Amino acid sequence: MPGTRNPAPAANLARTVVFAAFIAVLGIFPGLYIGGAAVPIVLQNMGPLLAGSILGARRGGAAVLLFVALVALGLPLLSGGRGGIAPFAGPSGGFVLGWIASAVVVGLIVQRAMPRPGLVTLLVANVAGVAVDYLVGIPYWGAFTGDIGSAAVQSLVFLPGDAVKLVAVSLVAVAVHRAVPTLSAPR
Ligand code: BTN
Numbered sequence: 001m002p003g004t005r006n007p008a009p010a011a012n013l014a015r016t017v018v019f020a021a022f023i024a025v026l027g028i029f030p031g032l033y034i035g036g037a038a039v040p041i042v043l044q045n046m047g048p049l050l051a052g053s054i055l056g057a058r059r060g061g062a063a064v065l066l067f068v069a070l071v072a073l074g075l076p077l078l079s080g081g082r083g084g085i086a087p088f089a090g091p092s093g094g095f096v097l098g099w100i101a102s103a104v105v106v107g108l109i110v111q112r113a114m115p116r117p118g119l120v121t122l123l124v125a126n127v128a129g130v131a132v133d134y135l136v137g138i139p140y141w142g143a144f145t146g147d148i149g150s151a152a153v154q155s156l157v158f159l160p161g162d163a164v165k166l167v168a169v170s171l172v173a174v175a176v177h178r179a180v181p182t183l184s185a186p187r
Contacts, residue, residue, distance in 0.1 A: 012059055015055055015059060015063075015183075016055065016059050016062045016063045016066065017063075017066070019047070019050070019051040019054075019055060019059075019060070019063035019064075020063045020064070020066040020067040020070070022047055022050070022051075023044060023047030023048065023051065023063070023064065023067045023077075023099075024067060024070070024075075024077040026042075026043050026044040026046060026047045026079075027042075027044050027077050027078050027079045027080075027081075028079075029042070029043040029044070029079060030079055030080055031079040031080055034157050035157075037154050037157065038090070038091035038092065038141070038144075038145070039091050039092040039095060039137070039141060039154070039155075039158075040079060040080075040092065041157070041158060041161050042079045043079075043165070044078070044079055045095070045099060045102075045130075045133065045162070045165065046165045046168070046169055047064070047067070047099075048060070048064045048099035048100070048102045048103040048106075048129070048133075049102065049103070049106055049126050049129050049130070049165070049166060049169045050169050050172065050173065051063045051064055051103045051107075052102065052103035052104065052105070052106030052107035052110065052125070052129060053106055053107070053110055053122055053125065053126065053169055053170070053172075053173035054173055054176055054177070054183055055107065055183070056107040056110065056111050056114075057103070057104045057105075057106075057107030057108045057111060058107070059107075060103040060104065060106065060107040061100055061103045061104040061107065063103065064099050064100045064102075064103045065100050067099075068096060068097065068099065068100060070083075071083050071084075071087065071096070072084070072085060072088065078096070090144065091140070091141040091144045091145065091151075092137070092141070093140060094136050094137040094138070094139065094140020094141060094143075095133055095136070095137030095140070095141075097136060097140070098132060098133035098134075098135070098136030098137045098140075099133060101132050101133070101136060102129040102130070102132050102133040103129070105125070105128050105129050105132045106125045106126055106128065106129035107125075109121065109124060109125035109128060110122065110125045110173070115177070115181045116177055116178065116181060117173070117174070117177055118174065119170060119171070119174050122169075122170035122171075122173050122174055123166070123167070123170045125170075126166035126167075126169055126170050127166060129166070130162050130166055134155060134158075137155075138151050138152050138155055139151075141154075141155075
């Protein structure tokens, strides 16, 4: 693709690991359980959106997959210092698994506008990324409570925060792509 180059495999790997670490760092912010809901409001879901927005589908998805694998292996990287299999065997587990699909979908949309995706593309991509996470997370939550309708209604509380987060991620990603166009290499 004109204007882009394929970074060395080591650079690709480093970026993937850095983004997995970034998602982990976002877990420092504690989750907010509004009204005793089983799934918290978190900042951590910005990480997968940013990974897909900046690294593209493959490397963004790989970064989130690495993060999820480390959590499953027991590292306390989710908000509140949670890790292991338990978070996946609970109501919020589907959202965490959905973060992988979320990064991939964001990346697939952003890649179409490489090497300089604009704000509209980033916003559309991140709305799709959030929607995909909800599509995985809400039925998963509903499977635990036996009431998918209630899970969907309770998820409405996430919308204002997620709207702010996806706009912030989109603005950051546009700036990063402008500053470092070589990040846009699709593989
Ligand atoms: C966990 O820490 O166990 C996962 C939390 C998942 C929270 C989801 S991500 C999408 C939605 N937006 C939020 O702020 N919270 C939920």
